[in-house]
Amino acid sequence: MTPSPTIDGEAARWAVRLSASALAASEQAALDAWLKQDMRHRGALVRAQAAWLDLDRVAALAPIESPQEREPEVLPPDAQWTRRSLLAAGLAAAALTGTGGAWWVWRQRGEVYVSGVGEVRRVTLSDGSSLAMNTTTRAVVRFDEAHRDVELVRGEGLFEVAKDPARPFIVRVGGVSVRAVGTVFSVRAVDRDVDVTVTEGVVEVADAAKMGSASLQRVSADERAVVTEGQGIRLERVARTDAERHLAWRDGMLAFDGEPLIEAVKEINRHNHRQITIDDPALAARPVVGLFRASDTAGFAQTVATALGAESSSDGDVIHLRARKP
Amino acid sequence: MDDHARHRWLASRILPHEGEVRGWLRRHVHSLTSADVDDLVQEAYARLWLADFASIVNGRSYFYATVRNLLLEHARRARIVPMERLGEIEALRIPSEEPGPERQVTARQELERLEGIIDALPEQCRRAFRLQKFSGLSQREISQAMNISEKTVEKHLAGALRRVLEALTRESDSVRNDLMVLGHDAKSND
Numbered sequence: 263m264t265p266s267p268t269i270d271g272e273a274a275r276w277a278v279r280l281s282a283s284a285l286a287a288s289e290q291a292a293l294d295a296w297l298k299q300d301m302r303h304r305g306a307l308v309r310a311q312a313a314w315l316d317l318d319r320v321a322a323l324a325p326i327e328s329p330q331e332r333e334p335e336v337l338p339p340d341a342q343w344t345r346r347s348l349l350a351a352g353l354a355a356a357a358l359t360g361t362g363g364a365w366w367v368w369r370q371r372g373e374v375y376v377s378g379v380g381e382v383r384r385v386t387l388s389d390g391s392s393l394a395m396n397t398t399t400r401a402v403v404r405f406d407e408a409h410r411d412v413e414l415v416r417g418e419g420l421f422e423v424a425k426d427p428a429r430p431f432i433v434r435v436g437g438v439s440v441r442a443v444g445t446v447f448s449v450r451a452v453d454r455d456v457d458v459t460v461t462e463g464v465v466e467v468a469d470a471a472k473m474g475s476a477s478l479q480r481v482s483a484d485e486r487a488v489v490t491e492g493q494g495i496r497l498e499r500v501a502r503t504d505a506e507r508h509l510a511w512r513d514g515m516l517a518f519d520g521e522p523l524i525e526a527v528k529e530i531n532r533h534n535h536r537q538i539t540i541d542d543p544a545l546a547a548r549p550v551v552g553l554f555r556a557s558d559t560a561g562f563a564q565t566v567a568t569a570l571g572a573e574s575s576s577d578g579d580v581i582h583l584r585a586r587k588p
Numbered sequence: 589m590d591d592h593a594r595h596r597w598l599a600s601r602i603l604p605h606e607g608e609v610r611g612w613l614r615r616h617v618h619s620l621t622s623a624d625v626d627d628l629v630q631e632a633y634a635r636l637w638l639a640d641f642a643s644i645v646n647g648r649s650y651f652y653a654t655v656r657n658l659l660l661e662h663a664r665r666a667r668i669v670p671m672e673r674l675g676e677i678e679a680l681r682i683p684s685e686e687p688g689p690e691r692q693v694t695a696r697q698e699l700e701r702l703e704g705i706i707d708a709l710p711e712q713c714r715r716a717f718r719l720q721k722f723s724g725l726s727q728r729e730i731s732q733a734m735n736i737s738e739k740t741v742e743k744h745l746a747g748a749l750r751r752v753l754e755a756l757t758r759e760s761d762s763v764r765n766d767l768m769v770l771g772h773d774a775k776s777n778d
Contacts, residue, residue, distance in 0.1 A: 536590055
């Protein structure tokens with residue numbers, strides 16, 4: 263008898279389940295029980311999880327065009343920007359083309375690039391532009407003869423755009439679009455606002471949710487536009503050193519220059535599964551200065567604790583920061 | 589420790605060598621059944637999961653060494669191989685790395701291999717898989733797109749992953765077939 267196919271089947275089921283969302287308490291108990299039964303179960307699970315994760319990388323290798331399909335474009339390429347309408351387009355396409363549907367949906371949706379927690383990923387796009395993705399970023403890239411469109415689903419990207427006046431380069435986050443011809447800029451969609459910082463050249467930022475003059479803004483080098491969807495665009499000047507500092511993540515580093523601890527912790531947590539919590543409200547507002555390795559949660563906690571006269575203690579996957587007892 | 593980083597390490601440094609390690613096991617330890625090989629590989633992953641991976645320079649050698657240690661432990665307990673084979677196992681050498689052209693799998697080939705696996709999936713399963721991995725849809729979005737429950741989506745995705753896992757073991761099939769006849773049933777199921 264061979265128990266292993268069953269183990270792999272179970273492992274696959276758990277790996278997929280764990281990748282989707284947090285487990286309910288009853289599920290967690292079932293998983294723990296299964297893992298405790300036999301040490302091979304843990305091995306099978308981590309193997310399945312690694313394989314499942316690796317598929318993202320392999321899938322991202324897929325080119326936009328595939329020789330397998332030659333379906334006509336049923337929908338005008340411009341009519342499908344929101345996620346919902348993309349989904350609807352996909353459904354229509356799947357219905358039309360049967361088995362080839364998935365391919366079609368995939369092509370309509372463009373090439374998907376994903377970076378994991380703590381990962382900084384650089385990709386060169388087919389037009390020669392490059393995209394550096396900060397932690398937990400997802401971008402969908404769709405190029406054709408007349409368009410270069412990138413949908414930033416979440417996260418943060420630094421775009422170095424190759425010049426091509428015939429095909430404007432547009433980055434979209436929901437109803438906010440950033441249009442560039444040849445320039446360097448970053449787009450961040452982490453909090454409610456969308457931040458656009460320009461390092462080189464000029465971009466145009468548009469907020470589709472807001473009508474009138476406030477909805478279109480030119481942003482030049484050393485400027486940042488902060489867009490709160492539907493509420494207009496705010497323009498700020500950014501010192502060059504400040505802009506560079508904000509892009510330290512490209513080298514796996516995070517730089518802080520007086521940001522409140524609570525902001526710094528939020529940023530470092532974004533890069534790691536291991537999370538820091540501030541147990542003492544009084545600490546939250548203290549300023550943090552320094553250059554830190556983005557992946558080194560413990561090192562960050564230690565350094566900050568020392569600098570602020572606080573102490574850090576580890577509790578499983580959580581690091582607590584609290585004021586030192588006198 | 590950071591689980592995600594561990595999974596990534598396993599994916600990039602260990603998984604690519606699994607087929608090779610299985611082939612090596614089957615070639616050199618003739619008494620192993622394919623179920624024994626599965627068991628050993630699973631146990632090896634369980635150990636690798638606990639390893640201090642940041643300090644491991646060469647994942648491939650470490651994988652081989654882990655499997656070899658497990659073999660020795662099993663041999664001492666006479667679970668898988670008869671005692672007289674102990675020396676034989678101890679003498680087993682980890683093959684040196686040969687980055688020959690056949691070993692350098694290109695991105696293109698990897699993708700083609702994945703396409704091959706996906707094409708063999710039942711249709712619903714294939715669609716769900718493509719929507720997740722190629723189109724980046726969440727399980728909920730897939731359930732809406734395909735008009736099936738999220739539970740069913742999960743089942744399809746797990747089915748697809750199981751095929752991918754099977755493919756990982758099949759890397760050197762011809763070798764396995766040659767050696768199957770030599771295996772005897774020393775399998776223990778506890």
